[in-house]
Amino acid sequence: MTRSDEDELLKRAADRFGTPCFVYFTQRIEQRISLLRTNFGPDLGLSYAVKANPNPALLEWLSGEVDHLDISSAGELRLAQEAGWDPALLSFTGPGKREAEIREAIRAGVGHLVIESLREARIADRIARQAARVQPVLVRISPESLPKGFGDQMAGKPTPFGIDMEVAHDAISIIQSLTGLSLAGFHIYAGTQCLKADVIAETYRHLLDIFARLCSAHDVKPAMLVMGSGLGVPYHQGETPVDLRFVSRMLNGELSTFRKEPRFTNAKIVLELGRYLVSQAGYFVTRVVSTKTSRGRRIAICDGGMNNHLPASGHFGMVMRRSYRMHSIGVRNGSADETEAVDVVGPLCTSIDRLASGVELPRLDEGDLIAVHNSGAYGLTASPVHFISHPMPEEVMVVADTLLRITRSFASGPARACDSEDAVRLVDGTHPAAANQNA
Numbered sequence: 001m002t003r004s005d006e007d008e009l010l011k012r013a014a015d016r017f018g019t020p021c022f023v024y025f026t027q028r029i030e031q032r033i034s035l036l037r038t039n040f041g042p043d044l045g046l047s048y049a050v051k052a053n054p055n056p057a058l059l060e061w062l063s064g065e066v067d068h069l070d071i072s073s074a075g076e077l078r079l080a081q082e083a084g085w086d087p088a089l090l091s092f093t094g095p096g097k098r099e100a101e102i103r104e105a106i107r108a109g110v111g112h113l114v115i116e117s118l119r120e121a122r123i124a125d126r127i128a129r130q131a132a133r134v135q136p137v138l139v140r141i142s143p144e145s146l147p148k149g150f151g152d153q154m155a156g157k158p159t160p161f162g163i164d165m166e167v168a169h170d171a172i173s174i175i176q177s178l179t180g181l182s183l184a185g186f187h188i189y190a191g192t193q194c195l196k197a198d199v200i201a202e203t204y205r206h207l208l209d210i211f212a213r214l215c216s217a218h219d220v221k222p223a224m225l226v227m228g229s230g231l232g233v234p235y236h237q238g239e240t241p242v243d244l245r246f247v248s249r250m251l252n253g254e255l256s257t258f259r260k261e262p263r264f265t266n267a268k269i270v271l272e273l274g275r276y277l278v279s280q281a282g283y284f285v286t287r288v289v290s291t292k293t294s295r296g297r298r299i300a301i302c303d304g305g306m307n308n309h310l311p312a313s314g315h316f317g318m319v320m321r322r323s324y325r326m327h328s329i330g331v332r333n334g335s336a337d338e339t340e341a342v343d344v345v346g347p348l349c350t351s352i353d354r355l356a357s358g359v360e361l362p363r364l365d366e367g368d369l370i371a372v373h374n375s376g377a378y379g380l381t382a383s384p385v386h387f388i389s390h391p392m393p394e395e396v397m398v399v400a401d402t403l404l405r406i407t408r409s410f411a412s413g414p415a416r417a418c419d420s421e422d423a424v425r426l427v428d429g430t431h432p433a434a435a436n437q438n439a
């Protein structure tokens with residue numbers, strides 16, 4: 001599909017469903033998956049990290065495309081189930097799992113619970129035994145070091161994620177002694193947003209080495225070994241995509257040697273990825289509400305900003321404070337070559353609601369549409385959507401050239417653990433605690 005085909009569909013989505021909206025092109029996700037499958041073949045399974053974009057329609061679409069989902073909450077578990085995923089194909093990561101979430105996951109039959117601490121192991125063991133089950137678990141390891149240049153990573157630093165490699169042997173022995181759990185393998189989330197093919201290959205080799213050492217030390221014949229992929233996407237001007245062919249050339253020999261060891265012949269090695277699969281499939285489309293020139297600076301004020309797309313405003317983890325790539329859809333004034341520097345801002349009453357500073361775009365006017373690239377991952381889901389109480393942005397999925405409105409109904413989301421009687425009384429202004437105090 002050409003840029004102008006995409007633009008036509010983006011415009012149709014904006015006109016039909018309104019702005020701001022997120023538009024996801026499934027064809028682009030297919031291209032990513034096929035690139036991964038072509039380069040790694042059956043050697044590496046693919047697991048999609050739901051947190052990157054938990055839209056249920058997207059999860060349903062992905063069910064025929066990737067092998068596993070990684071969830072990080074009971075809410076994501078329910079979304080995956082509603083989307084028709086077999087819980088046996090899910091892994092559940094996250095350092096702050098609540099006991100109720102662990103119980104729900106085990107009862108649902110989640111394939112692998114990813115143990116991030118001995119606290120979780122003990123809770124899961126008790127729940128599994130009460131249910132007369134043995135829950136397969138992966139132990140998440142926080143490595144002591146990783147090759148230099150591997151994106152945003154936390155190796156060797158204090159971290160809430162996983163069990164530090166320095167104390168892992170003792171922890172693994174304890175986990176192996178818990179009869180409600182069976183140790184099915186290991187999980188390492190190495191980092192995120194790496195674009196350097198040589199460093200990625202070196203990192204994967206390093207992870208395989210850690211897996212090999214742990215499995216041999218604890219006599220584990222793993223069913224699954226998960227590598228948090230770190231595969232990045234070019235967000236900003238001047239960045240280039242990861243050369244996957246190079247990664248696979250550097251790695252494929254290593255993988256077949258690894259597999260030759262009898263301990264690993266049946267191990268499923270899985271790449272866990274979010275942004276690499278869906279980021280470039282998505283655009284955030286926002287309409288210019290107003291323009292002005294303030295003290296010599298051209299400013300376009302749009303109907304959606306950081307309230308819908310926090311990462312594009314540069315306030316999300318490792319994404320640097322540089323503008324995402326963006327373009328204006330259709331050129332109404334002059335030619336596309338005649339550009340001017342403009343600040344693209346959102347509707348919030350804060351100066352940090354800025355999607356671009358001094359980006360070169362054709363002269364913008366009220367009503368023009370701007371498409372922010374790389375918005376398929378960590379867009380809506382990572383944004384403070386309630387700030388100034390605008391309606392939720394629409395979400396649209398493009399399958400071939402058909403537009404599907406897939407906006408989530410947040411009203412039907414997971415119920416809060418709150419007593420309904422309490423909630424009613426709070427609305428009345430007579431919370432029981434306050435009533436007791438007054439009594």
Ligand SMILES: Cc1ncc(COP(=O)(O)O)c(C=O)c1O
Nearest residue numbers: 049093189192193228273274275
């Ligand atoms: C455990 C885990 N797996 C996978 C991911 C996905 O990372 P990315 O979107 O960079 O691929 C994350 C992101 O935070 C994560 O925490």
